[in-house]
Amino acid sequence: MPPSKTPDDQRIAKMLARAGIASRREVERMIAEGRIAIDGVVVETPATLLTSLAGVTVDGNPVREAEAARLFLYHKPKGLLVTERDPAGRPTIYDRLPKGLPRLVPVGRLDLATEGLLLLTTDGGLKRQLELPATGVERVYRARAYGTVAQSQLEDLIHGVEIEGVRYGSIDANMERRTGANFWIELKLTEGKNREVRRVLEYLGLEVSRLIRTRYGPFALGDLPMGAIGEVRAHDIDSFRKDPTRLDLPQPARKQVSELSSPTPSAGAHRTPPRAAGNSRTRNEPEQRRWQTAAQRNAPSPLRGEGRGEGQSNRRAASNVAAP
CATH class of the missing domain: 3.30.2350.10 (Pseudouridine synthase)
Structure with a gap:
């Protein structure tokens, strides 16, 4: 008999989406492909319940807990x-x-x-x-x-x-x-x-x-x-x-x-769904740039001008997965 659900339990797909790995639908595909594991055991269903992401890996890389909303x-x-x-x-x-x-x-x-x-x-x-x-x-x-x-x-x-x-x-x-x-x-x-x-x-x-x-x-x-x-x-x-x-x-x-x-990149650029995960952002990048x-x-502002008013690449990659 499976353990009863506690108030802190959440589906792994939801938790990984909140942690910035990918959308829930993409996480479900990753699970079906056997890319996600808990303590080395491959996850078989996106309905798996967890209280934290401790021990969870994506493509063998450990996942960090979700950060505060931005x-x-x-x-x-x-x-x-x-x-x-x-x-x-x-x-x-x-x-x-x-x-x-x-x-x-x-x-x-x-x-x-x-x-x-x-x-x-x-x-x-x-x-x-x-x-x-x-x-x-x-x-x-x-x-x-x-x-x-x-x-x-x-x-x-x-x-x-x-x-x-x-x-x-x-x-x-x-x-x-x-x-x-x-x-x-x-x-x-x-x-x-x-x-x-x-x-x-x-x-x-x-x-x-x-x-x-x-x-x-x-x-x-x-x-x-x-x-x-x-x-x-x-x-x-x-x-x-x-x-x-x-x-x-x-x-x-x-x-x-x-x-x-x-300029706009050529058609089709940066459109490949994520496969492997890597940590692509540092804490101070790019917040300090103001050029x-x-x-x-x-350029005219949309709130000025004529009278008063004229004026991720695939970011769904697993940026919250720690580097191996």
């Missing part, structure tokens, strides 16, 4: 997919992120044509807390649109709207600035369904020419340059977890990591 702010440019790899070879965010980062998973998605704030985290629990509609985390977007709409129509979105059988929740939408037939709209929502902002504005007869996410909960894009990534301070993550609806965290709630100016190109210094 959260990064990335200013996603237009034209990048928020996915690990694309069968068509189109560029993804993982082609542009700097080397030396831990395994990061995106919080929600931004579509190919949408730019702005994308949160990336090392922790699945934090990801779920940020994403779940029940948590009530507010997202803020700024949309440049073409067409005709009245402020009263935007205000009606506060009651939600149903489009082709899909119900979209309350949206706080306000006109910001108009230039001829083009204008900027700020939208605040808590659901974040797939392409929600675009579909709602198209429902109102508007053509969206630019869409920027400027805030996710208390974490704001601010003046983070396009293509740059910064890290949220640990105590701000703790403050968010205690009260996910608070919006008064000090800004900027991040420390600069790096600004990127490298910026002249082009980035002179």
Whole structure:
């Protein structure tokens, strides 16, 4: 008879995912391939329960316990997919992120044509807390649109709207600035369904020419340059977890990591799933780098410019596995 489960027991696939080895699905594949063992005994099922990762190895290398959750702010440019790899070879965010980062998973998605704030985290629990509609985390977007709409129509979105059988929740939408037939709209929502902002504005007869996410909960894009990534301070993550609806965290709630100016790698680069594990990051890399190109210094911010507003490689590798 198997031992009864204790409150501290967790599935090995979940624990290895939290430790940064790979996603749960990838861990399950690694187990099926016989690559994971406990005290030298090959693990046969991802449902194996553990209280710690002591004695666990991946490809013969010992695994470290999961570190504290980390959260990064990335200013996603237009034209990048928020996915690990694309069968068509189109560029993804993982082609542009700097080397030396831990395994990061995106919080929600931004579509190919949408730019702005994308949160990336090392922790699945934090990801779920940020994403779940029940948590009530507010997202803020700024949309440049073409067409005709009245402020009263935007205000009606506060009651939600149903489009082709899909119900979209309350949206706080306000006109910001108009230039001829083009204008900027700020939208605040808590659901974040797939392409929600675009579909709602198209429902109102508007053509969206630019869409920027400027805030996710208390974490704001601010003046983070396009293509740059910064890290949220640990105590701000703790403050968010205690009260996910608070919006008064000090800004900027991040420390600069790096600004990127490298061109998109050729299609298919850095897309091979991890096989062997190695420790590819040191404690001080790359947190101390603060360089910026002249082009980035002179680039318009998404919060400035036109009026007020124009403006991992496969990181799923087992970076938390100790070197032999």
